[in-house]
Amino acid sequence: MWSDNGASVVAQNFLDTRTVDITIDSVALGHTASARIILPNRFGRQAGASWPVLYLLHGGYGSYVDWTKNSDIAGLVRERDVLVVMPDGWSLGFYTDWWARGGRKPGWETFHLVELVQILERGLHAADRRAIAGLSMGGFGAVSYAGRRPGFFRAVASFSGTLDTLHPTVEPISPGPYATWLLQAHNPADLLQNLRGTKLFVSCGDGQVGPLDPPGTDPRQHRRPVRGRTGPAEPGVLRARHTPWTRPHLRDLPRLALVAVLGT
Helix, strand or coil: CECCCCCEEEEEEECCCCEEEEEEEECCCCEEEEEEEECCCCCCCCCCCCEEEEEEECCCCCCCCHHHHHCCHHHHCCCCCCEEEEECCCCCCCCCECCECCECCCEHHHHHHHHHHHHHHHHHCEEEEEEEEEECHHHHHHHHHHHHCCCCCCEEEEECCCCCCCCCCCCCCCCCHHHHHHHHHHCHHHCHHHHCCCEEEEEEECCCCCCCCCCCCCHHHCCCCCCCCCCCCEEEEECCCCCCCCCHHHHHHHHHHHHHHHCC
């Protein structure tokens, strides 16, 4: 399996009959990266069939194993004919082609939306019916990717993602006009007009301690909620703080993702 720019799969490791980890020698990244894939229920039994794809993006300091490790995504798609793809996005890759002294590496956006997509289409018969969802950093990545490539994804879901990177409550990565331009080019709030016709689901906490937070949570640890521009989104706001996979209900995110992005 390969892409147009020469990226190719160099290793496969089947964890069970439907779950496989692939390692890709990425030209865009300049090194190898992995993705965990759950194959459709009837994969291999329908010759010539193509499969809808659900991309699940992990959060900061996470990895491509997070969704299977911390949720029941495998059980949820056991009877479904959907290709579930969970790629690595580095600990803080922020789903962007990074600018480094005039270069474009590591190019996470190119890796995910060009190399990986072409490999999936050629090797696993992935269809162009795509949906994407993510948690935290992955929530930002999901909406940013969909906004930067209008029509590429039919639906997108963000769970506690930063959707306005230029909002006063968001700490800037670096100061200066170039940084502001770069952030705006990837900022979901500035890309909302590109999401017309795309099904969008957004869920977040309101920054206050809620019943789903661990006992003894310190409210001073919470950041203020982002109250920015709105778009064609179906909102889901909880009284809760921003946490990783520690809160029990977060294990149900794949179910919400399937409903939000696949309508089933």
